[in-house]
Amino acid sequence: MESSTQPGREHSASKCPRQQAGEPGPAPGRTPRSIWGSWGLQSLATVMCPKNPGTDCCGRSQRQVLPEPASSRSKHTLPSRLARVNGWSKPLNKYQAVAWATVLTLAFGMFGIFIPMLPSVWRSVAYGVTAGVLGLHAVCHLITTTVDPAEESVRQQHIYKEERPTFDRSQQERVIVDLYCALCGVTVSRSAKHCRACNKCIAGFDHHCRWLNTCIGSRNYWWFFATMCSAAAWFVVMGAIQLYVLIQYQMNPTILRMDPHYENTASDSTWLLFLPYFHLKVKTTVVGVIWLLILILIMSSLVMVGKLLVFHMYLLSKRMSTYDYLTRDRKQHSSGVTSRKKTGCFRIQISSE
Template sequence: MSRVNGWSLPLNTLQAVAWITFLVMTFTSFGIFIPLLPGVWRHVAYGVSFTLWVTGVLFLFHMVVHLMAVSTDPAEPNVRIKNYKRPMPTFDRTKHEHVIQNQYCHLCEVTVSLKAKHCSACNKCITNFDHHCNWLNNCVGSRNYWCFFCCVASAVVGLFCLAVVIMYIFIQYIMGQDELRTDPHFKTITDENTWLFFLPLFPVRIKAPVLLITGAAVLVLDIVGLLMLGQLLLFHLYLCAYCCAPP
């Protein structure tokens, strides 16, 4: 059976990992680390400032383009009008050397464009096929390429911003903790070893080691994501520059 998009069964394990990672980053960013920033930086990070909104809009933008990349059907126009519930024929190599010959797909049984490719994972022809992304559980083609590109780019920028925030908290924790205790809820706390999570709505008291261990764990996860997505972004920037370069 052909798959329609990234929500079609079977779902991919890496797809679940991507969403869990995104939720962890969002939860810890806005529930733990950003509330510890000094007042003016906290407003900027939350996206309240008109001129310097960063993190809040960035996370929302990433979620939107991620959903668009997953939900888009990147198949050829002639494939999209067909009935996806119809089983695909079995490819017979004794009759045809290739799945697509003379711009005709013997599996989809339709005429396709010049740069189309039949994806074995999705079992359909993709317009301007780039690759099958297990993290999206969907193919990347011309119909969702820019959503995919924006998804990767926004993730890299968002992870970089979060890494800066966490490293600032670590440095400020060593240099002077008063800058991290500007929230009014800290006025009722006299123990310097006690910190608050989930400010300002649901403050939960925790000890300093919990804060430091959580920050270190998220920072490691952040750096791993930056290394993985960073090289992917650089590769696609190179492809865009190469494709747009004059002959």
């Protein structure tokens, strides 16, 4: 499944108003928040100039955290890091390696072991269909990973060669204010969100996909959806081939040994792998173990991709993004605490009846 990196939350401009034209300048010795607003750094001003003494940027008591010396507070700066261009940018994700290893393992097992067992007619069909669906999945996968999902204003700034501040919730409560991102330093659209993992604003932000190691937004969402569809279709085709091999082995194993290279094999318990180029002889037990492992990998991958595909089909029917869905659930969770406390006794009464 996919895991999402939550972007910085927006807040209304009324909390951090910008300095309007014609207003008097700041008094000597003071730095009002209107100047921070004119620079688009409202969130940083909230951190450095809290309203109430003794509280942090979120209004929490500083007694809950270790106090910092006054000198370190004045010199503290947010960490800097390069923005990531796409899914090939470092740091790479271990889930991305797992995804590619799964694809290569399944392709190696199907094309090298089980499809050569099929009769000649079905073998050609299986090669064509499996290779076609796999090729479509590879193309969609590569495009989704390679596309830069950032906002157009962010891509025009050529920010990828310069280190920039990184969003840190302990130092910043909000990043985008009045459609202006304080970290990217550009104006963004209403659907944009700042991704903490990619360190940039994403156009039409949906979620950050660990399996592709990139953000999914309006620029690559449909390629992402096609990746899920092609992956699910590929798993279904491979599952059907595995099922056919099992049925034929139970009914008539000789159908699976029609390749001409089996003519020199005397024992029925000996199987040839990686036909027609190699003739690796193994016993039936080895083939059975490989078949079971491949089937488990196919079914587990199909379940994960299928659940994700159904979820995004639901989101499309509701015209929602993954981010909208998660934030809606979070709001319902925070507003439903009292109601759940009231319905707790009702549930107990039902269970006791």
